[in-house]
Structure formats: structure tokens, C-alpha cells
Amino acid sequence: MTTLLEAQHVTKIFSSGILDRHSTVALEDFSLAIDSERPSITAVVGESGSGKTTLARLLLGLVAPTRGKVLYKGQDLQSMAHAAWHAFRRDVQVIFQDPYEVYNPFYRVDHILNTPVAKFKLASSKAAARALIAEVLQAVGLRPEETLGRFPHQLSGGQRQRVMVARALLLRPRLIVADEPVSMVDASLRATILGALRTMHLEHGISIIYITHDLATAYQISDNIVVLYRGAVVEAGDVELVVKQPQHPYTQLLMSSVPLASAERTGTTETGTGTVGLQAAGSAGCKFANRCPRAMAPCLQAVPPLFHTERHRVVSCYLYHSTPALAVAETGKEFTEPTR
């Protein structure tokens, strides 16, 4: 298989302090591979502080990994030639969380759509450029005549975010990294934007990495899911398996904590008040051990490897030590294996 974008054992450590230097492991030994032939939607879910946004920034080459590599078609992002960067910036697009911050308020929204058209010479004439822009706006459910010519403040948050999706679509990328694209958008528009992303995947064969804290939307749009806890992968695999029958104690806790929007009432008993302590870099053992109801002695000694519990699932937990551990070389490939 040829990989479009691949993270190989990526670790990112942030250091701070001048005299008393202390460091935070934002992401630890993370691997992921996006196939260039078979498009997929991969959700990366985690709570705040789990390293989601750091992952997005690493995949886009905005920050350099402390250890490991991010490869675009086999080339390391950190030492890639200018021409490869040009191709990368067309092939890999991003949608950020905040549709308010990405616009320059002094420019009309047309600017953000015209710039890529000019930069990548997508159209031969002004009329062709206009037609192209109108097409992508319609694809995300916006009426060009009501959108173009306006300033960002004249559009709602949902409209602005849809313009960002349209901009990403304009370049016909191979991969879109969407970092919490709908967390600032109301429920009724959330479905529309996620629908537009899914359509792009199905009709244009675009792979999507959907980074979110929202399990319900992750379940709805993705084929594969990676669950992060404090910078480490705790469970990954086919979304139906992970969401419906979570195996890692953290994934189980997470799933049971989601308030279900249904007439049915789920648990009402008070669960423990375990709080998340900060863990310094280099401390041994499973990161979830201090909150885990099933922690055992080995959990405190070394980080559990990813155990291959089923064909399309890996779990980083010693409860599954009887299943084969994933070989280092295969890590990452398994997460994005298309399953259907």
C-alpha cells in the first residue's frame, strides 16, 4: 500500500520554565497511516489535554515532533523540499475549530476563496474561478449570491465554518484534517457540516481525519476511531467495535459518561470523583492506572503495548495481554485499514 500521510512513532514534548524546567508529554509514540488509494474517515477522540490539537499540528507540519517522523508520500515533513511542500499544501487541507478566528475581518469572504485559486492556478479565467467557487459553496449548502461579497461579520458561525469547508474542497485535496470543526456550531447546523464532509469523502474520495471530543459525531461519520488519553492511544480500530463494545477501561468510562439524547435514562448513581493529575515526562506505567478500577501491578511498571484483541482493534491494556501485541513496524497501519 502507498501511504499519503504517515505518523511514525511521533512523540511531542513541550518544555517550559527557565530555571525549573519541566516538560509535558503532549503526544507519545503515536502512529497513524493514511492510505492514498483507499480513502477513509478516521476519528481521533479524546478529552481536553489528550493531545488532539498537538496531533493536528504535527500532521500539518506546523510543529516538529520531538521524536519520530511525519511523512508525506514517504518524505519527512521536517526536511522536505519546497516543491514537495507545494504539493503537500494542496493535497492536505485543514479545517480549524474556530470559524471566527481564521478570517481577516478587513477582507470580504471572497478573499479566502480567491487566494487558493490564484496560488494553485486552479482556474484559467475569472469566470472559471467564479464558477468553481460557486460550485464548492453549493456543495456545502451555501447560496453563492448570499455569501460572496460579504464580510466575515455578516455571516453566522455556521456559515463561516461552511465557507472553510468549501475552501478545503476547492483544492480537491486527498486528505482533510478537521480539528473540532463543529464544536462551536449549533446542533442543527452540525449535521449539515458533517454531512458535507461525508459527501466529500464519498463523492471525491477524500480521506478525513476528524479530531473531536464528541463521541456521537465521531461515531456517525467515521469508519475507524483512535481514542487518546493524555497523549497516548488507549484503543483504536473499527468504530462499531470500539463504540459499541469498548474494551479499554478508559473507553468504557468515556462511553458510559456520554449523556444520551433519548427518552431513556442511563445511570444515575454517582461515579467516583477521580481527578486527573498531571504526569511528568518519563514516568513509567499506564497513564490511566491512577483512575482505573482494574489496575494491576504491571500497569504501574511499564506502558502497556497495543494488544491486537481482534482483527480490527488494538487496545493498550494489560487486561488483554493474552492476545498478541502489535509489532512495532505495523503500528499505525492497523488503525486505518478500511473495513468495509
Next chain:
Amino acid sequence: MTADVLRVHDLLVYYDTPVGAVTAVNHISFSLKAGERLGLAGESGSGKSTLALAILRLLKPPGRIAAGEVWLDDVNLMTLSAEAMRQVRLAQIALIPQGSMNSLNPVMRIKEQIADALKDHGVRLSKRQVAERVHDLLQWVGLRPEVANMFPHELSGGMKQRACIAIAMSLRPKVIIADEPTSALDVVVQKQVMETLARIQTDLQAAVILVGHDMGLMAQFVDRLGVMYAGQLVEVSPVRDIFTQPLHPYTQMLIASLPSLAQKGTFQGIPGLPPALRALPPGCVFHPRCPHAVERCQTEAPLFREVRPHAWAACHLL
């Protein structure tokens, strides 16, 4: 039959803008029984937070209450003097604000902030009694006693939110207004905080108004749910009914837009956008987006009435 502890009658709130007054809360009426949990849900800009602040008379200009009554037992809060209202707040009707991290004083220890609230409302206690009260309150909300001597920055988000709950509960209010109390918290912590709030509310037999946009949280916490759209209450029904047999077309579409964790491919957006509050459509505010709208909806505003027992909605088609 328990009596109503809070009655909001025909409340009207304007925001004054350079281009004229904008109606943020449009003639809203509802009531709340002791011990009851009412949810107020709506999208951003629907007026739910404004309504909550107006009930507490905490609105700041350019917002202003133009008309209406808010009865807490047999006192109309709108007629109280500013000082009398200040005493009613916290003692009888308390707020758990949105984003607790910003509502605690960063340079005061938690125990001082709790003691401050007590003292300000005329509770005269010795130093030792205050320490005991603080200890009890913290224990009640599931915090360790050491938290009393800590500053807000030493606490996690969930702990800060619990500290806010402790302050809100310190004078055993009859009504608690919780404005998106857990919107900044992770789901695991959110569940714990909501469970704490539920337990304390049951202990106190206080009524709760939970303001928010998370329908999952509403489904799991409240007894009745009010749905707001463009400054109006379009439906108030028992929460089970909202999810099984919603009345108003907006409620129906809102429920259909929720992504499910049980089944794939079962959610769809609502076409169109909410109206700008300064240019509300004539007739029913939802008619431009409503798939069932008839001619009457464009001209005549529907009355908010009891369609089924305990289920109220404003729609011509019901």
C-alpha cells in the same frame, strides 16, 4: 399538588442597539414547582441565557427588562429594590454561572469566598462556625476539606465547578439557575458534576432551571424541557415526550438533528438559519424554515397553549 415556587409571567427583554431595540426574550411565561427540574434549551442567540439572567435581574445594559413579572412564592422580584433583590439572590434564588473558572475570585481562598457570601447575606457566625460550615459545604459537593485553603488556580475545572455549586447552595436557596454549568468540562467530569448537582438539589428540594444546548444532558437531568427559538418559548413538555413525541416542528427537527450513539446515519440538519432578532419574520418566527408552514403561519403569531396535558406549544398546526 405542590405549589409553584417560581412563576414567570409575560417577560419581555430588549437589547438596545443603535438601530433600535431588539427583542431577546419575547413574552415568555412559565412556572416551576418546588423540587422540579426544568430545562431551557435552544441554539445560540435563542435568548435562553438572557432569560435566566433576567429572572435574576442580573442583566446588564444594553439589555433591559421592558415588561413582565417574576414571582418567587408571593413576591414579585421585579418590584423589589436593588438592595432587596441583592439579598434575595443567593439566599432564595441562586445562580451557578457558565464557566465557573471565571466566576471565582483568583486571589481569594475558597473558604474566604464561601464565608464572604454568607457574611454578605447577614449570616453572623464565629470563625469556628464558619470553618465548620465551609467544611460541611465542601463535603456536600464532594470536595476534600483541604480545598478550603486553596486558590482557584490550584483546582481542576470540575473542582472549581463544585466550589461554585457549594457557594450557590450555601444559603439553601429555593430556586437554582444553572447556566450551562458543565459546558467547559469533559464528559466524564461533566457526569460527576451533574450527579452531584442532582443529589444536592434533591437534598434541598430546590427547583432547578438548567440552561443549555446539550440535549443529551437535558434528557438525562431535567423533568420538563422548554425549547426556545428566536427569543420565544415554542414548546414546554415533559422531557420524555420531547424525545418520543415532540409537538412543535422546530422541536421535531432539533431532535432529528442529534447524532445518535446507537445507530448510524440518523441525523440531519435543519435547513436555513435562525432569523436575525432585529428582523423577525411576521407570524410564526419559525415559518421560513418550517416544512409544514401554511399561509396562516406567515401572518398570525400562534398562541402558546396546552396542546396535551402538561405539554405546551406555540403552533397553528397543533
